[in-house]
Amino acid sequence: MSSQIATFITLVGISGVLNLFLCFYVYSRRRETAASRTFILYTLALSIYCFGYTFELGSSTLEQVRLCITIEYIGLSTFTPLALILVLQYLGRALSRIVTTGLFIIPAITWVMVATSHYHDMYYRVFKFKEGVTPHVLIIEMGQWYILHDFYMMFCTVASIVLLLSRWKQTRKTFRRELAFLMGGLLVPMTAGISYRLGLTPTGLDPVPLSIFVSSVLFIWAIFSTRMLTVIPVAKESIFDSMGEGFIVLDSSERLVDYNRTVSTMIPALRQSMIGQQLDEVWLELAGESFPLKRDQDNSVEELTWTTDGVEKVYEVRSSMLRHRNGERAGSLLMLINVTELKRLQQELEHQAYYDGLTQILNRTQFIRLGREMLEQMRGQRMPFALMLFDIDYFKRVNDTYGHETGDKMIVHVVSICKERLPEDALFGRYGGEEFVLALPFVTAQGAEALAERLRAAMEYAPLLTPKGVLTVTASFGIVQVAGANDETLETLLSKADEALYTSKRDGRNRVSAYELYSKVGSAP
Missing domain, CATH: 1.20.1070 (Rhopdopsin 7-helix transmembrane proteins)
Structure with missing residues (x-):
């Protein structure tokens, strides 16, 4: 004992x-x-x-x-x-x-x-x-x-x-x-x-x-x-799984080690059985291709587009290297952030910055930027390039008589008529209140004149129907063309097109005039 x-x-x-x-x-x-x-x-x-x-x-x-x-x-x-x-x-x-x-x-x-x-x-x-x-x-x-x-x-x-x-x-x-x-x-x-x-x-x-x-x-x-x-681990999982961002953990051999619940929501096809497989193998099974983004660079930021149930989502993917205490690489961590709404807002802001709010065509600033690039491209290829300015006749009278709401409807009406008849490579912008501008690559003065005539006639024979009555719509056009090694700037060409437009107005409106080449071209209504 x-x-x-x-x-x-x-x-x-x-x-x-x-x-x-x-x-x-x-x-x-x-x-x-x-x-x-x-x-x-x-x-x-x-x-x-x-x-x-x-x-x-x-x-x-x-x-x-x-x-x-x-x-x-x-x-x-x-x-x-x-x-x-x-x-x-x-x-x-x-x-x-x-x-x-x-x-x-x-x-x-x-x-x-x-x-x-x-x-x-x-x-x-x-x-x-x-x-x-x-x-x-x-x-x-x-x-x-x-x-x-x-x-x-x-x-x-x-x-x-x-x-x-x-x-x-x-x-x-x-x-x-x-x-x-x-x-x-x-x-x-x-x-x-x-x-x-x-x-x-x-x-x-x-x-x-x-x-x-x-x-x-x-x-x-x-x-x-x-x-x-x-x-x-349990506390880790509670935090890991409750995070709003998605996390994918890879080992040094690019094998999938872990992912949190948010990633399961972002990419529902991802399964626990895939843990241990190479990330490229996993992505090949999920998307039919290898993982498209880099993950061997520290602090890299790229975008990944993923479609779930027919809805396209955009994720910002940030890659971070994981290291042992001795500095050797232990793996990598991919953080996925849903930026779909942010991208949508960004696109809206860009659209507002580049496009006219009423007509949804290019605003003046964006037209000039793209027009300069197009002019340089045409000049480098020694190809013809034409500019067209036109505005709605007697538009101030329409605003004063019928109100600005009717005036806005007339502007939208004119833009819709033009869109149906413009070539795909044309730049179309709102230059001022009722004034519009067109940049036409590979188009001569004669070609621009023919297009302007079609637009003018289409407007004249497509009146605007309003609660206050039927309004006839006409417009005056000015055209300028540059070819070969001409070194004129876009601003100079716009000035010349404006002179041609003034000629159309001076000669009675509802006309097409070309700078220098034609002192008066067109027909009266």
Whole structure:
């Protein structure tokens, strides 16, 4: 019997040493260990409990036993609520200061009850050595608060295990072993405590401190084999999966390692079974081509277009290199940001900057920019290039008589007539209020004249129907053409086209005039 107790005391003492080792180990790595403060307090509480129980077993008087138990209960009363807090932090759940404090109200009262137990029977109804037995065997009978505290410890442990089990299905297989180690470390002391209460252990020997030895071995094995608590996987997953941006993790061989829930929404065809495959292989299966963007450059930003259920989405893809502590490449991280709405707004702003709001044709600024480029291109190829200016006749009279709303309808009416008859490569812009401009590549003055005549006639014979009556629409045209090595600027050509337009107005409107080549071309209505 003595040798068995000696062995038991030795193992309990080793359990205290192991927990003290864990306490100092996590303290030394507290900056890289998640929930380090709670784990330090948890292992410290276990150490105090184990060392206290070791000295209790070696005590020869009842007073010494009482003192050791008082020290022992500093750890015994607190390690289960600390375990519950550790699990909650593991799950990424924050606790308020009030709730945290509340978890230690019963342990604090318990310690006071134990420290003053020789004055009352609230914790121990009976507390004495068994007579005629050497070494001493302590006989106790539980008081009311003892039962309450026992129930509270059981509640904290069961709650911790249930919380961990609730996340089992949501935890990726890669991290389930770590989850199992943590649950095992909590289950072993609880099982030992239940067996002690049921009288399944040798009389007088509490197996809980010895079970903590097993828990400590599990924790040490988990910390060094799975790097438990270096990154808390469940908390990581909660954060990882709740992010609005999509994340794809690749290893150094471009294999798919992980992705978050947002990516599953962005690219529903992506499946867990694809983890471990090369990204190009995955993309070939999803899109019929290799992954189109670079991922071997740090901080690169590119755009990816993806269609889901017939809806095209635009994602900004940012690539970041992942490196080991020694600087070697560990893989890469692709962050996908949905910029579909941003691109739509950007296109709208660009459209507003480049196009006339009423007619949706080029505004004056954009026409001049593109017109200059077209002129240079035609001059470089020594090809003809024509410009045409025209405006609506008597437009001010229309505004004054029928109102600006009718005037706007007339402008839109004229633009729609022209669009139906213009060549595809023509530039069409609104030059002023009721004045329009056309740039015609590969078109001579004669060709421009023929087009202008068609436009003029189409407007004249397509009156505008309004609630206030039928309005005849006519326009006056001015044309200029440049060919060969002519070095005139677009602004000069526009000025000449304006002179030709003035000629049409001076000669009675509803006419076509060309600069220099024709002093008057066209016909009256």
